[in-house]
Amino acid sequence: GEFTILSVNHRNNYLSNLEEQPEIKNIRNQIEALQLKIEDEKSAIATLDEKLSFMQANRDVMSKAQSIQIEQFKALIDVYTNNIEQINSAKLRKARLIKDYEKQVAALQQQLADRKNRGQMPSGEIAVNISADRPLNAKLSFSYIVSNAGWHPTYDIRVDDITKPVVIFYKANVFQNTGTEWKNVRLSFSTATPWISGTLPVLNPWFIDFYMPVKVTGYGMQRKAEAPVMLESVAMADKNTFLKKEAEAAPVAVEKIEGGMSITFDISVPHTIPSDGKIQTIEIQRTTTAAEYKYVTIPKISNLAYLTGNITGWAQMSLLSGEATLYFENTYVGKSFLDVNQLSDTLTISLGTDPGxxxxxxxxxxxxxxxxxxxxxxxxxxxxxxxxxxxxxxxxxxxxxxxxxxxxxxxxxxxxxxxxxxxxxxxxxxxxxxxxxxxxxxxxxxxxxxxxxxxxxxxxx
Missing domain, CATH: 2.60.40 (Immunoglobulin-like)
Structure with missing residues (x-):
């Protein structure tokens, strides 16, 4: 539109009622359905109790009758006994069902309380001041950065045989606790660090003098608050088609965009990330690369031989330091740490021990x-x-x-x-x-x- 944006400000709204999250609504519906089942079973037990009381009353009347024959009395006892067994068995089954339903309700209520505690956040509003010469309609789009969402890299490193190349599965452990579910969204993983200032630091003079000891009158301890761990940022695109779970994690179509100082991986397949702070693992890329394999052993410390793979040209893979799960000859051999903060042209990967x-x-x-x-x-x-x-x-x-x-x-x-x-x-x-x-x-x-x-x-x- 023909207008000018003068300012953009963010503010919190603590008064507006937030729309209930779909996950919370689903839990409430499950609880209500179970409570209806519990009421149905309790009503059925009450009906069985009424039937049992009626039979007991008839038994007492018939047993006091003067003209009843012995054969008739025995037949009455048999009928009464069979019905009593059936009624008691039915009551027992329904009591067990009620107990099972109540356990499910308790678990769902605990889950609901957890979700509600996470979701008690004010709504965010964006205030945009504009200038226009005349009344008009305009369409605005915006993007934003949140601090309570992020990702960190992890790897699966597989070597089928020392005569074959290394296969590196580059994955992202992504989490978010923003209060809003990201449903069927396309994710972009960036190595940028927007929370780090881009201003060149100033090196101030370093003055020194003779040390003057300070008299100590007492000792105390104050625990320093832990600084929040800032991870790589996550950007969220518009929602697309619904993601169906695949039987096997096939390579995902990923577009790698290299900027001047950062790299962004755009994931083409949409994902759903709930606002629960839990880790979701998403594959970024799969790389097959040649490696020179070499065993290293230090028998003074250990009689084990460690297999290492030396990879050249690793800088083109856009790797970040992170935990790696190792597989050798189709067998899990342990975990290692992939350290890419090396100044060498060759990246050495530890692939675990080999009993051979x-x-x-x-x-x-x-x-x-x-x-x-x-x-x-x-x-x-x-x-x-x-x-x-x-x-x-x-x-x-x-x-x-x-x-x-x-x-x-x-x-x-x-x-x-x-x-x-x-x-x-x-x-x-x-x-x-x-x-x-x-x-x-x-x-x-x-x-x-x-x-x-x-x-x-x-x-x-």
């Missing part, structure tokens, strides 16, 4: 000695590391161990035997990079000695 690689580290007792020569004491330690590939395919493996590093010139560390291992003299790390054929076993010997004054003590074990 056997590792053992044992001390060579015959080569472990302690001796004193002159003013010095020398301690020598030797270890045998054995690794075996029980898999049907060749593997690459990195075996990591360590020797002590001296921080005193009076302590001398030497490594007479490392079986070809690479020694980092600054950290003491010893690494063997091996290619193992199927069924192959390799052995490495690591021997180091430490010489120090005999009147000193050095802890080596």
């Amino acid at each position: 690689i056997l590792v053992k580290r044992e001390k060579r007792k015959d080569y472990t000695t302690r001796r004193t020569i002159g003013a010095n004491k020398t301690e020598t330690y030797s270890f045998l590391i054995t690794v075996r590939n029980n898999k049907k395919s060749p593997v690459k493996i990195s075996i990591q161990d360590q020797v002590p590093v001296s921080s005193n010139s009076s302590i001398i560390v030497e490594t007479p035997e490392l079986s070809g291992g690479k020694l980092n003299t600054e950290t003491g790390a010893v690494t063997w990079d091996l290619d193992l054929k199927p069924g192959e076993t390799r052995e490495m010997i690591m021997t180091y000695s430490v010489r120090y004054p005999k009147n000193q003590t050095v802890i080596l074990e």
Whole structure:
């Protein structure tokens, strides 16, 4: 329209009655239906009680009659007994039904109270001031940001075999507690952070002075309020067609839009997100990428071999750091954390342990000695590391161990035997990079000695 928007303001309306949410209305309807069933069953029990009282009265009258024959009395008793059994059985069944209905009503009432507590929010209003030269009709559309909704990434990482690529299922755990159900809406997941100020911070001067201790007169404790956790924002589009639950989570049509400093994933399939704060998982994209697989083991700490996948070109996948669920050879192997805050061109993914690689580290007792020569004491330690590939395919493996590093010139560390291992003299790390054929076993010997004054003590074990 031919008008100018002068200002847009948001305000809360605490007086207007909010329309009851469909979820709350549905719970109320279920409670009312169950209460009607309870009333019906109680009415039926009352009818059975009336019938039972009538039969008991007739039994008393007939039993006092002077002309009744024995055969007639026995027949009367049989009829009365059968009817009593049927009536009592019917009453018992209905009492059980009432008890079951009452349990359902209690559960629904608890659920209703929870939903109502979440839904007690004021309504929001948008006040728009406009300027126009003449009266006219105009159509306005608006979008807004809410703080009590968000998403965080999660992943399923699957490797069928170390000869095949990695499949990464990129998912979004989305939640919202805005007080309004998002019904059949198209979602957009953005990596933007609108709550972070875009203003360049100012680095003020850092003044220092001598420390002046403050006299303490008492101690107390005050718990600092936890800051709200701000997650990525969620935008909501107009509703479209109703979403039917699919039997298998097939790849979803997702459009990735790259901006200058953020990325947005537009999900084409509409979803319904209730306003209950609970997590709903939605698949964003599915990526198959080549990886260089390598096993890493640190037998000094653990005899397990960990499979890692090294992925190049990972920056084009638009990944965010998040929890990853790992599957190897169609078996769940555990959880890991996908850390994309790396400055390397290669992203290393931990894929869990593989029992097909056997590792053992044992001390060579015959080569472990302690001796004193002159003013010095020398301690020598030797270890045998054995690794075996029980898999049907060749593997690459990195075996990591360590020797002590001296921080005193009076302590001398030497490594007479490392079986070809690479020694980092600054950290003491010893690494063997091996290619193992199927069924192959390799052995490495690591021997180091430490010489120090005999009147000193050095802890080596």
